Amino acid sequence: MRGKPATRTLLYGLAGIVALALLWEGYKAIGPEAGFSLGQVPLLPRTSDLAMPHVWTMAERLFLPATALPGSPALWVPVLEAARFSLRIAAAGWVLGVLLSALLALVMLRFRLARAAILPWVVLSQTVPLIAIAPLVRRWGAQIQLGEFSWENWMSVAVIATYLAFFPVTVGTLRGLSSPQQSHLDLMRSFGAGWWRTLVSLRLPASVPFVLPALRLAAASAVIGTVVAEVSIGLRGGIGRLIVEYASATGGDPGKPWAPIFGAVAVGLVAAGVVALIGRLLMRFRRGEDSP
Amino acid sequence: MIDASEAVRARNLTRVFSDESGGEVVALGGVDFVLAPGEFVSLIGPSGCGKSTLMRLIADLDEPSGGSLTVFGKSASEARLAGDYGIAFQQAGLLPWRTVRANVELPLEIHGVDRASRRERVAELIEMIGLSEFADHFPDQLSGGMQQRVAIARSLSEQPRLLLMDEPFGALDEMTRERMQNELARIRRETGAAVVFVTHSIPEAVFLSDRVVVMSQRPGRIIDELRIDLGPGADGAGEIREDGAFFRALTAVRESFHGSPNAHSPGSE
Numbered sequence: 348m349r350g351k352p353a354t355r356t357l358l359y360g361l362a363g364i365v366a367l368a369l370l371w372e373g374y375k376a377i378g379p380e381a382g383f384s385l386g387q388v389p390l391l392p393r394t395s396d397l398a399m400p401h402v403w404t405m406a407e408r409l410f411l412p413a414t415a416l417p418g419s420p421a422l423w424v425p426v427l428e429a430a431r432f433s434l435r436i437a438a439a440g441w442v443l444g445v446l447l448s449a450l451l452a453l454v455m456l457r458f459r460l461a462r463a464a465i466l467p468w469v470v471l472s473q474t475v476p477l478i479a480i481a482p483l484v485r486r487w488g489a490q491i492q493l494g495e496f497s498w499e500n501w502m503s504v505a506v507i508a509t510y511l512a513f514f515p516v517t518v519g520t521l522r523g524l525s526s527p528q529q530s531h532l533d534l535m536r537s538f539g540a541g542w543w544r545t546l547v548s549l550r551l552p553a554s555v556p557f558v559l560p561a562l563r564l565a566a567a568s569a570v571i572g573t574v575v576a577e578v579s580i581g582l583r584g585g586i587g588r589l590i591v592e593y594a595s596a597t598g599g600d601p602g603k604p605w606a607p608i609f610g611a612v613a614v615g616l617v618a619a620g621v622v623a624l625i626g627r628l629l630m631r632f633r634r635g636e637d638s639p
Numbered sequence: 640m641i642d643a644s645e646a647v648r649a650r651n652l653t654r655v656f657s658d659e660s661g662g663e664v665v666a667l668g669g670v671d672f673v674l675a676p677g678e679f680v681s682l683i684g685p686s687g688c689g690k691s692t693l694m695r696l697i698a699d700l701d702e703p704s705g706g707s708l709t710v711f712g713k714s715a716s717e718a719r720l721a722g723d724y725g726i727a728f729q730q731a732g733l734l735p736w737r738t739v740r741a742n743v744e745l746p747l748e749i750h751g752v753d754r755a756s757r758r759e760r761v762a763e764l765i766e767m768i769g770l771s772e773f774a775d776h777f778p779d780q781l782s783g784g785m786q787q788r789v790a791i792a793r794s795l796s797e798q799p800r801l802l803l804m805d806e807p808f809g810a811l812d813e814m815t816r817e818r819m820q821n822e823l824a825r826i827r828r829e830t831g832a833a834v835v836f837v838t839h840s841i842p843e844a845v846f847l848s849d850r851v852v853v854m855s856q857r858p859g860r861i862i863d864e865l866r867i868d869l870g871p872g873a874d875g876a877g878e879i880r881e882d883g884a885f886f887r888a889l890t891a892v893r894e895s896f897h898g899s900p901n902a903h904s905p906g907s908e
Contacts, residue, residue, distance in 0.1 A: 530732045533700050538746045539720045548745065552736050632736045634777055 368402045375399050400601040408602030409609070422606050426589065430610040433573050433585040434617060436501055440508025441569040441618070445562065447509065448516035456524045456550075457542070466521075473514050477572065481507055481579035504576040504585070511572035512565035519561025523554025555632035562625065566618035574611055586610045645712070646801050646833040647674035647697055652706035654692050666692045668858030669706065676800060679827060679834040681844035681851045683892070689859020690837045691805050697835060698726055698803050710801065722750055724801040725794030725832075729809040731786035733778040733793075739765065740774045743793045750797065764792040767826065784815035791823065795830060802827075802834045809839065820846055841896070845888045853895050863895040 375394045382393035392398060409426070412419040451469065455462040484506050488498035527549050535545045577587025589607035626633070654667040667689040674680055682690035695701040696708060699715035710718035718724060725746075733742045743764055747757045765774050768788040770781075778786055787807060794802060807823075808816045824847060827834060838844050844851045845867055853863040869884045 528730075528732075530728050530730050531734070533695075533698075533728070534726070534732050535749075536700060537698055537719060537724070537726045538749045539722060540749050544749055548749070549734070552734070555736075634735045634779055 371399070371402055375401070397601050400605070404602045405605040405609075408600070409606055422603065426586075426606045426610040427613075429584065429586045429589045429607065430614050433570070433577065433587065433611075434614045436505050436577075436585065437508050437566075437569040437573040437614065437618060440505040440573060441512050441566055443505065444509040444512030444565055444569065445516050448513045448520055448565075451513070451517045452520035452524060453546075455521055462521075469514060469517055472510070477507065477511070477575055478579055480510065481576050484510075485580050500580055500582045503580050504573055504582050507576035507580075508569040508572040511568040515561040515564040515568065516558070519557045519564075520554060523557030524550045526550075526557060527553045552632045555629050559622070559626050559629065559633070563619060563622045566622050567615060570611070570615045570618050574614075586614060644676065645673055646676050646678070646710070647672065647835070648707075648709050649673075649693070649697075650707045652693070652696065652708055653704050654689070654696060654701065655704040665858035667696070667703075668860050670859070670861055672852070672861065674801075674833055674835060676833050677831050679836065679847055679849045681836045681838055681848040682854060683838055683841065683844045683851055683896075684854030684859070685856050686839075687857050687859075688854040689857070690854050692859065693854075694803050694805050694835055694837050698724065718801075722746065722797045723799060724803050725797065725799040726803045727787075727790045727794045727805070727807045729806040731778070731783070731790040733786055733789055735778050738775050738777055739770060739781070739789050742778070742789055743796055746793065746796045760796060764795060767795075767829070768792045768822070782815075784811055784819060787811060787819060788822070791826065795826070795832075798830070800832055802832045804834065805837045806839065807836075808843070816843070823847065841889060841892050845885060845892055851892050853892065865891055865895060 378391060378394040380393065380395055382389060382398075383391040396404070409423040410421050413422045413425050451465060455465055481503070485500065485503045488500075488503045488506070491498040524546075531549055531553075532545070535549050540548065573585065574587040574590070576582075577585040578591055582588060586607050589610065590604070593604045593607055649670055649672040652667060652670045652672070653665070656664045656666055658664055666687075670689075670693060672693065682693060684690050692701065696703050697710060697715060699719040708715050711723055713721070713723070733739075734745070737745065740761055743761045744757055747760060752760075762771075762774075765771050768791065770785060770788060770792075773781060773785065778789070781789070787810075791807065794804075808819050811819060820843060827847075834847075836844070836847060848867050851865045851867060852861055853865070854860065855862045865888070867888045869882065869888065
């Protein structure tokens, strides 16, 4: 896939969106209006305009006023505002998660004992459901008061984004840092390089192909964590809150609840884009990724 | 008495590995080995005879279980930290994200040599291996032979008085291999470094060496040493391979091999 023109990538992306829209409209056209259930088990979703509004209804809704109040801006304006709000929290969570992961991975690399002690907890941490820890984080945060600094709710959300983001990066970084072959390690030793020097000249550059996919995964997790935590903590201003708010509008306005979902997609795309950009900058360390 | 005029001196050197079941594997069973400055010695023997182990001990990449070892009169670890030797393995082991130039430069960088002298030295080395046009290429843009040449240039970057080479041409095809051997003979003449050269190939050992050390299957021991004298005019040019003296030396090493107590074991040369 080397040297694939960017326009082609873009076209494939657009084709994917079109295919999804066609699938949606196709099912809506042929599926049963009231859905289909076998006994109590619903097998096919309903296709009514309420449950599955037309793609164009959803798109059109973005450009109509958000509320019935006079002077209300188009719906995309508050959605974009909320997307920016959530993106910033997700970014904060992501950065914090990446820093924490780097630290954990380094400690585990340096100390065999730490690896045995920490790694199981890292894995275990991901089995605790988000819904369970969100209120806890909020409660703990509320007790923090250091002089001028007081804990705010958005920080709780960022911490939860961190919690979801750090796992793939910790595992990926540890694998990447451990990836150099023995012969390369021998070589560094023969040059008289110490642990830090070997880290900087060999382990860090070698870890890039492992860390990049982890960063992408972490970006997606941070966005999901942010949206879900906004809901469970009850933080206003972000996409999560907007999804809940607009969901109640379904009745007479079936297009509206989809707007913040598009907003969440946009946040995810921007996050993925930023990671792709980082990958671009680190291109030199990815040599051979494509070679046979 | 430690004699600093010797490049390497090993006395009764042993290396015992313990395997998973708690048993012991004697990789090196008491080896006496002396390398004079500027001397080219090949270690030759079947797989598992401990020739690589001996080289790794000299390089301080591994620690002996017993015996004594000095490199230029110092401990192996002092010699390593002082950059007294250069090393090359079967795998070129170039860092894929560094250009040819930056790969050759790495040992100098680690030892804190200033940028200007680094530049100069690296340009010289790349010239010597004949890859000046490729200085800014990355390893994945080079053939296996070219990569190995870069690895050799890298091992020479600190002008070491000792070169350690573990089957450096083992992964190359026969044609490239012979060319690389000629090149190594020339480089060695130019630098005057002592060389410990680990190989499987008898002709390679005979062609390059002043002395061939034959080792036995586990526990690794030195069973024979043959001085190779290809006579005057033996300046490492390719024609030597067709010389009568070359064939006589070849035969001598072969006989030494097959005369060994382990000659009947399957898989030996």
